[in-house]
Amino acid sequence: MLILGLNMFHADASAAIVVDGEVKFAIAEERLNRHKHFGGFPVLAIKACLDAVGAKISEVDHVAVGQDSDANLAKKVQYALANPAKILNFIHLRHRKEAMRDVRSLTANALDVDPAQLKFQEHHLEHHIAHIASAYYCSPWEKAAGFSFDGSGDFVSTMTARCQGNDIEVLDRVYLPHSLGSFYTMICEFIGYTKYGDEGKVMGLAPYGKETYCDLIAKIVRPKGEGLELDLSYFKPLGSNQGMEVLPDGTVRLARHFSDRMEKLFGEPRQPHTEIAQRDMDLAYAMQHRFEEIFFYLLNHLHARVPLDDLAMAGGCALNSVANGKIFDRTPFRRTYIQPAAGDEGLAIGAALHTYHSVLKQPRRDDLKHSYLGPEFSESRIQSALQRAGLEASKLDRATLLNQTAEQIAAGNVVGWFQGRMEWGPRALGNRSIVAHPGLPNMKHVLNARIKHREWFRPFAPSILAEYQPEYFEHDHPSPFMLHVYKIRPEKRKELCAVNHVDDTGRLQTVAREENPMYYDLIAAFQRKTGIPVILNTSFNENEPIVCTPEEAIACFQRTKMDVLAIGPFLVSKPGHREEATATVSIGKTDV
Ligand SMILES: [Fe+2]
Numbered sequence: 001m002l003i004l005g006l007n008m009f010h011a012d013a014s015a016a017i018v019v020d021g022e023v024k025f026a027i028a029e030e031r032l033n034r035h036k037h038f039g040g041f042p043v044l045a046i047k048a049c050l051d052a053v054g055a056k057i058s059e060v061d062h063v064a065v066g067q068d069s070d071a072n073l074a075k076k077v078q079y080a081l082a083n084p085a086k087i088l089n090f091i092h093l094r095h096r097k098e099a100m101r102d103v104r105s106l107t108a109n110a111l112d113v114d115p116a117q118l119k120f121q122e123h124h125l126e127h128h129i130a131h132i133a134s135a136y137y138c139s140p141w142e143k144a145a146g147f148s149f150d151g152s153g154d155f156v157s158t159m160t161a162r163c164q165g166n167d168i169e170v171l172d173r174v175y176l177p178h179s180l181g182s183f184y185t186m187i188c189e190f191i192g193y194t195k196y197g198d199e200g201k202v203m204g205l206a207p208y209g210k211e212t213y214c215d216l217i218a219k220i221v222r223p224k225g226e227g228l229e230l231d232l233s234y235f236k237p238l239g240s241n242q243g244m245e246v247l248p249d250g251t252v253r254l255a256r257h258f259s260d261r262m263e264k265l266f267g268e269p270r271q272p273h274t275e276i277a278q279r280d281m282d283l284a285y286a287m288q289h290r291f292e293e294i295f296f297y298l299l300n301h302l303h304a305r306v307p308l309d310d311l312a313m314a315g316g317c318a319l320n321s322v323a324n325g326k327i328f329d330r331t332p333f334r335r336t337y338i339q340p341a342a343g344d345e346g347l348a349i350g351a352a353l354h355t356y357h358s359v360l361k362q363p364r365r366d367d368l369k370h371s372y373l374g375p376e377f378s379e380s381r382i383q384s385a386l387q388r389a390g391l392e393a394s395k396l397d398r399a400t401l402l403n404q405t406a407e408q409i410a411a412g413n414v415v416g417w418f419q420g421r422m423e424w425g426p427r428a429l430g431n432r433s434i435v436a437h438p439g440l441p442n443m444k445h446v447l448n449a450r451i452k453h454r455e456w457f458r459p460f461a462p463s464i465l466a467e468y469q470p471e472y473f474e475h476d477h478p479s480p481f482m483l484h485v486y487k488i489r490p491e492k493r494k495e496l497c498a499v500n501h502v503d504d505t506g507r508l509q510t511v512a513r514e515e516n517p518m519y520y521d522l523i524a525a526f527q528r529k530t531g532i533p534v535i536l537n538t539s540f541n542e543n544e545p546i547v548c549t550p551e552e553a554i555a556c557f558q559r560t561k562m563d564v565l566a567i568g569p570f571l572v573s574k575p576g577h578r579e580e581a582t583a584t585v586s587i588g589k590t591d592v
Contacts, residue, residue: 001360002055003062004046004120005352006103007344010067010153011037011196011244011252014345015045016373017053018352021365023138025052026373026424028345029250030545034552037196040250042348043110048375058117063103064355065123066130066347071154075175076240079155083237123359125351127153128315129161129168131342134350135312136163137357138368139337145306147299150316151181152242153344158227160302163312166357166364171305174227177235180294181317182242183221186235186257187287191280192270196244196252200426202284203322204458205276207503209285216265217286221294226301228294233261276457292323296330309334314350318342318483319426321507325485328477340371340425340481349424370515371429371481374422377550382568385550389558393570398518405566406525408573409437409535413563414447416540418553419518423546427482428539429509430463430519432546432553434562436498436536438462443498443536450561451542459501460536465523466512468533472496473508482509482537499536509537 005016005026016026025048030036032044050057103122108115125133131148146161146168157179160171181199188194188202220234236243236259243255263269270280299311311333318324319342327333339346356362386393396404408415417433428434434451436443448454461482470476474487485507493500500506513520527533539546540553542560547553550567557565557572565572 001062001356002053002060003064003352003355004049004060005348005350006042006046006063006065007067007347008041008065009039009246010344010347011039011246012343012345013038013040013042013045013250014341014348015042015049016348016352017049017055018356019053021356021362023349023353023368023373025049026341026349027375027422028341031374031422031548034545035250036545037252038250039246039252041106041110046107046110052375057107057111057113058119060120062355063107063120063122064125064351065103066125066127066351068124068126068154070124071126072156072173072175076155079176079240123351123355125354126156127347128156128159128173129170130347130350130354131314132159132161132163132168132312132350133354133358134341134346135314135337135339136168137353137364138339138349139310139312140367141310141312141337142364143308144310144312144337145302145308145333147302147311147313148315149180149298149318150344151185151244152176152179155240157181157242158298160226160298160305162306166361168354168358171302172226176240176242177232177238178227178229179242180221180228180291182235182238182257183230184287184291184317185254186262187217187283189254189256190258190262190266190269191276191283192272192274194254194272196254200319201455201458203288203320204455204501205281205284206288206322207285207501208457209278209281209283211285211289212282213266213286214289217283217290218293221290223294223297226298228298233259235259288322291320292326292330295320295323296326299327299331299333303332307332311336313337314339314342314346316343321483322485322505324483325475325505328475335477337367338481338483340423340427340429340483342483343426345425369480371423371425371427372421372431372516373424375548376421377568379568382550382570385554386567386570386572389554391554391572393572395569396571398569401566401569401571402521402525404571405522405564406529408564409435409526410529412437412440412443414451414561416553416557416562416565416567417522418540418547418550418565418567422548425481427509428537428546429482430511430516430537432540432548433537434540435522437530438496438499438534438536439494439530439532441497447538452538453543459507460499460538461507461509462496462499462534463509463511463519463523463537465520465527465533466510469508469510472534473506478510478512479508480510480512480515482507484508495532496534499534
């Protein structure tokens with residue numbers, strides 16, 4: 001049975017294909033059309049899914065969309081009637097959503113086939129149920145508490161659920177305009193991070209701040225019952241799409257979230273790309289602090305209703321790895337399964353698996369242990385891409401490739417590491433990664449100056465051999481998808497200085513050999529040379545979506561000051577940059 005899952009006309013449009021209950025392939029459209037957070041129709045992703053399993057669209061039995069414009073309609077109408085200025089906008093959105101519901105015509109047009117050939121049944125699933133489904137059905141558990149939270153989706157910002165067997169029973173929803181995600185976005189915008197998806201950057205700024213504004217910021221969002229409420233006087237009215245708009249070309253744009261009241265309290269908002277003042281850092285601190293307080297309040301209430309050890313969680317806010325790392329200290333939950341694509345691209349998997357298990361009542365399958373669900377490329381394709389780029393490469397056997405690459409990392413070089421299937425979700429997890437020595441004091445600055453050009457305050461992440469996690473980190477719950485931040489043990493902070501954030505934490509990826517043998521063996525080879533079972537891992541890109549193809553990896557390698565590229569069995573060196581690895585690079589406290 002073939003089920004195609006879709007997230008479409010929404011940020012991070014994506015497609016996933018599920019064959020007899022197994023997720024065979026999944027990809028966000030941005031990786032193929034190179035348009036960051038693309039929010040249109042994922043035509044290239046659909047084609048890639050079908051190609052991956054050798055199927056035609058006419059053979060697909062079900063198409064499931066992680067969006068249901070009829071969900072929570074009464075609440076939407078109630079909101080529109082209470083906000084007359086929004087009624088026209090509401091009617092416009094309804095019309096647009098009606099047009100989008102015709103998945104059959106959209107698919108037939110995009111793939112240039114006769115609609116009469118399409119036999120699939122169409123399913124629409126409410127946004128947050130699709131998020132919870134993406135986590136629960138990929139988890140190893142027969143029962144779990146389900147939790148989803150983000151800015152908004154189908155007029156809801158937060159959902160709790162009891163998951164058991166094939167069923168997800170919704171317990172509670174927080175309706176717009178009340179949203180913990182919108183609270184976070186509003187403050188990020190105020191301190192100059194105004195683009196969709198900037199929230200993850202500001203999380204790294206928070207530890208530089210002090211408690212100055214915690215009391216003031218706490219007034220903006222408060223617990224209410226089992227949910228939360230915003231003080232709306234701090235917000236501009238955001239409408240039923242909570243200030244997020246998808247433009248006709250698929251660009252996702254955010255409206256200004258904060259009201260004049262924020263300016264009266266905190267002064268002028270910071271303009272993007274200007275110096276970051278202590279006030280901005282203190283606001284970031286207070287924002288993360290309050291986010292965590294409300295998050296744990298919600299989780300503790302959920303645990304009271306679903307008193308289990310296991311938590312299946314998704315939604316854009318579930319990418320807050322700092323908060324995720326504290327779940328075990330601040331709530332009774334003992335295990336988490338957070339879907340690698342916890343943001344909206346993950347809706348494609350959630351909708352497809354919900355159709356299989358909940359609608360069609362098919363039995364559960366093995367859990368999803370890894371995120372390598374994207375495309376891979378043959379050795380001949382890689383070889384011809386290298387030749388076309390005019391690069392001389394050595395073809396090495398596996399052991400030699402691992403040994404020489406580890407040697408390059410140990411020597412302080414920056415290595416592009418392109419192997420196997422691309423990761424699903426926003427994190428590079430060892431197949432489309434740039435890797436480097438985690439223990440060189442200047443490595444963060446070298447990476448930023450040469451390749452990544454990121455904000456000075458953003459940390460780089462460590463990948464660690466799974467069995468060494470307790471020796472290096474203060475928590476032993478695994479973090480296979482780089483979605484938990486833990487304290488690094490005091491005696492290991494110097495050894496990991498390039499990945500040790502200002503608050504002595506690291507957003508680790510736990511690497512188990514059965515999940516990615518090639519990457520595991522690379523770290524093990526590095527350990528044999530240095531004694532450190534950890535490497536620095538950052539995504540293989542330069543201010544663009546993570547590279548997908550060999551050609552994109554080679555182009556990134558050539559235009560940046562990366563030293564070495566290990567791509568498939570080939571190793572390519574670029575001499576002439578090593579002297580910078582130990583040089584001091586000065587970066588001011590502005591962003592880029
Ligand atoms: Fe979402």
